[in-house]
Amino acid sequence: MTTVEERLLPSAEPVCLIDQYGVPHDNPPYELPARETLLDGYTQLIKGRRFNEQASALVRQGRLAVYPSSFGQEACQIAATMVLREGDWLFPTYRDSVSIMSRGVDPIETLTLLRGDWHSGYDPYEHKVAPQSTPLATQLPHAVGVAHAARLKGEDTVVMALVGDGGTSEGDFHEALNFAAVFQAPVVFFIQNNEYAISVPLAKQSAAPSLAHKGIGYGVPGERADGNDLAGLLAVLGRAVEKARNGEGPQLIEAHTYRVQAHTNADDATRYREDAEVAPWLDRDPIDRLVKYLSENGGLDDAVRQRAEENAVRIAAQLRDGLMPEPEVEPAELFAYLYAEQTQQLREQAAFLRDELSREEA
Amino acid sequence: MAHTKISMAQALNQALRDAMAADESVVMFGEDVGALGGVFRITDGLTAEFGEKRCFDTPLAEAGIVGMAVGMAMNGMRPVVEMQFDAFGYPAFEQIVSHVAKMRNRTRGRVQLPMVIRIPYGGGIGGVEHHSDSSESYFAHTPGLTVVTPATVEDAYGLLRKAIEFPDPVVFMEPKKLYWAKEEVDLGESVPEIGRAVVRREGADATLIAYGPAVPVALEAAQVAAAEGRQLTVVDLRSVVPFDDETVCAAVRRTGRAVVVAEASGFASVSSEIVARVTEKCFHSLAAPVRRVTAFDIPFPPPKLEKYQLPSVDRILDAVDDLQWEDS
Numbered sequence: 239m240t241t242v243e244e245r246l247l248p249s250a251e252p253v254c255l256i257d258q259y260g261v262p263h264d265n266p267p268y269e270l271p272a273r274e275t276l277l278d279g280y281t282q283l284i285k286g287r288r289f290n291e292q293a294s295a296l297v298r299q300g301r302l303a304v305y306p307s308s309f310g311q312e313a314c315q316i317a318a319t320m321v322l323r324e325g326d327w328l329f330p331t332y333r334d335s336v337s338i339m340s341r342g343v344d345p346i347e348t349l350t351l352l353r354g355d356w357h358s359g360y361d362p363y364e365h366k367v368a369p370q371s372t373p374l375a376t377q378l379p380h381a382v383g384v385a386h387a388a389r390l391k392g393e394d395t396v397v398m399a400l401v402g403d404g405g406t407s408e409g410d411f412h413e414a415l416n417f418a419a420v421f422q423a424p425v426v427f428f429i430q431n432n433e434y435a436i437s438v439p440l441a442k443q444s445a446a447p448s449l450a451h452k453g454i455g456y457g458v459p460g461e462r463a464d465g466n467d468l469a470g471l472l473a474v475l476g477r478a479v480e481k482a483r484n485g486e487g488p489q490l491i492e493a494h495t496y497r498v499q500a501h502t503n504a505d506d507a508t509r510y511r512e513d514a515e516v517a518p519w520l521d522r523d524p525i526d527r528l529v530k531y532l533s534e535n536g537g538l539d540d541a542v543r544q545r546a547e548e549n550a551v552r553i554a555a556q557l558r559d560g561l562m563p564e565p566e567v568e569p570a571e572l573f574a575y576l577y578a579e580q581t582q583q584l585r586e587q588a589a590f591l592r593d594e595l596s597r598e599e600a
Numbered sequence: 601m602a603h604t605k606i607s608m609a610q611a612l613n614q615a616l617r618d619a620m621a622a623d624e625s626v627v628m629f630g631e632d633v634g635a636l637g638g639v640f641r642i643t644d645g646l647t648a649e650f651g652e653k654r655c656f657d658t659p660l661a662e663a664g665i666v667g668m669a670v671g672m673a674m675n676g677m678r679p680v681v682e683m684q685f686d687a688f689g690y691p692a693f694e695q696i697v698s699h700v701a702k703m704r705n706r707t708r709g710r711v712q713l714p715m716v717i718r719i720p721y722g723g724g725i726g727g728v729e730h731h732s733d734s735s736e737s738y739f740a741h742t743p744g745l746t747v748v749t750p751a752t753v754e755d756a757y758g759l760l761r762k763a764i765e766f767p768d769p770v771v772f773m774e775p776k777k778l779y780w781a782k783e784e785v786d787l788g789e790s791v792p793e794i795g796r797a798v799v800r801r802e803g804a805d806a807t808l809i810a811y812g813p814a815v816p817v818a819l820e821a822a823q824v825a826a827a828e829g830r831q832l833t834v835v836d837l838r839s840v841v842p843f844d845d846e847t848v849c850a851a852v853r854r855t856g857r858a859v860v861v862a863e864a865s866g867f868a869s870v871s872s873e874i875v876a877r878v879t880e881k882c883f884h885s886l887a888a889p890v891r892r893v894t895a896f897d898i899p900f901p902p903p904k905l906e907k908y909q910l911p912s913v914d915r916i917l918d919a920v921d922d923l924q925w926e927d928s
Contacts (some may be wrong), residue, residue: 303726303727303728303903304728332728351728351729351902352728353904354726354728354902354903354904355902355903355904355905356902357728357729357899357902372728372729372730372731373687373688373690373691373730374660374688404659404660405660407659407660407661407664408660408661408662408691409661409663409664409691410691435631435632435660436631436632436636436639437632437634437635437636437657438631438632438634438657438659438660442657442659443659443660444659504639505639509635509636509637510635510636565904567904567905569905569908571905572896572898572901572905572908572909573896573898576898576899583867583897584896584897584898587896587897587898591896591908594914594915
């Protein structure tokens with residue numbers, strides 16, 4: 239018999255299978271993912287990093303309205319989708335563009351919200367990715383609903399619900415965990431704890447021993463992982479997804495990572511943190527350690543590196559080409575999607591705008 | 601105080617600073633209002649000057665922020681809280697509507713809540729989804745709330761000082777797009793009263809009634825109209841609740857024609873309330889139905905489309921043109 243604590247509390251230390259020097263754990267608590275999986279992960283990390291860099295560059299050039307970068311958190315972003323099957327769902331936040339792209343969503347459609355030509359650019363059903371949520375934690379109860387509906391329909395869908403450390407303070411986070419537990423909904427709540435909610439550090443956000451500990455109050459098992467160790471993340475998230483799929487109910491995973499860059503390009507991180515705090519995290523970069531490990535343990539040959547680099551170059555070019563032109567917007571769309579059947583009032587307002595624009599052109 | 605050229609953001613900051621210096625019970629809290637000084641820098645430097653007990657960051661939970669302010673106000677403090685953006689204030693809606701607005705009434709006046717809920721609101725800044733809502737109508741519709749919104753740098757200072765001194769809870773709506781425009785002002789020289797509107801411009805032909813971010817647009821329209829030979833009065837409400845029927849109706853009776861200008865969607869809104877009141881009280885002075893220039897009844901558009909949503913000078917002038925100037 240396991241105790242409640244053993245069943246629900248996370249491990250004493252975040253699970254880390256490959257440390258920051260590229261050294262594998264000598265007595266791993268989880269099985270190390272297969273080499274092919276790690277090589278695939280490496281390729282995606284390189285691509286994700288380039289996505290972050292290119293998107294930030296496009297903000298500086300005025301092609302994106304804003305970009306909340308996940309630079310340094312790419313392992314979390316990639317792992318969240320690598321552990322999913324095609325029929326599973328992803329519920330992302332505004333900082334999870336790399337996750338969305340890695341799920342297969344067109345990169346330009348991924349960035350539509352942040353370019354500012356529509357609120358969400360992709361069809362959520364195509365890749366089973368919910369619209370990015372700007373209000374914090376509000377997507378989590380939706381994730382529970384999608385998961386519960388899947389169970390009612392007899393489907394073995396798992397829902398990956400993303401949230402940040404700040405989001406765990408919102409009421410919706412707690413309501414979602416409670417609902418998921420009561421209904422035994424197959425949701426993996428995945429907290430990317432990057433230590434900051436804009437300017438507020440984790441110490442001012444929560445007094446819990448860890449954010450993964452928050453599960454016990456709801457009867458949800460918690461686990462935590464080094465958020466910069468792709469291998470550990472894949473193992474921990476993979477097991478959580480498996481448990482959720484097998485009818486063991488919701489799971490809560492916390493990844494310990496760090497927001498290397500400012501909240502967005504509009505933020506000035508020098509106002510609330512020292513550079514000295516950031517520096518050690520650069521040494522824990524998720525790419526460096528995987529490269530070291532794979533280089534020494536086989537598999538990462540020049541061909542793989544070159545393929546990854548080509549992918550990265552391709553995604554950067556795709557973003558530049560797709561985002562450099564001013565997007566075409568259609569004012570009539572403003573009225574098109576509010577109701578299944580447009581109201582008389584909206585038809586009148588659409589006609590008003592049409593008339594106004596035609597007079598401007600004349 | 602000497603005339604200085606400052607922005608609305610700086611004026612609001614100064615108002616908080618002066619209020620905190622004048623009254624120890626004034627405390628400021630919310631998300632990122634400490635070291636960062638707020639995402640719009642309205643609380644810049646307050647923690648450094650007054651310490652973490654007077655201006656502090658909270659966990660990220662709007663219902664918690666407003667709810668805690670209710671308790672602190674019950675226990676002798678004057679909390680000022682910041683909802684980071686209009687739409688991010690919605691998690692606090694239950695606290696505001698069910699508790700902040702009702703405490704005095706449910707306790708037969710025994711418990712007062714002298715608190716201020718500051719809400720940066722409105723569009724015009726290229727914000728992505730959920731960053732540009734005009735949420736004032738929800739609050740104005742709720743009995744028990746006082747709702748004010750400045751349109752000038754001077755009013756921003758004066759109204760915030762008054763709001764903090766006010767015995768009842770005030771929802772203080774700050775028009776984001778006016779945060780950075782600078783004006784030469786003498787802070788504290790003329791302090792507006794909560795509940796009183798002001799005539800910003802006199803003109804005999806028609807009255808534009810506006811508040812918050814719509815006021816500068818209305819003034820610009822009046823200037824263009826004057827060049828075209830039509831003299832417009834512009835009334836700036838300052839307070840949405842209490843509503844200054846006297847000032848508004850006096851202007852409408854003088855001019856016989858009126859257009860309400862608001863950035864919010866028009867349906868079931870503050871602007872519809874203004875039209876109803878003016879029509880009820882000034883019917884026999886009106887030469888034409890009161891017109892409205894508002895946003896469309898759609899969610900606030902993404903940045904690339906927001907220009908179609910915001911009230912414009914042309915839309916105001918078209919509405920004025922439409923006020924049945926000649927008997928047909």
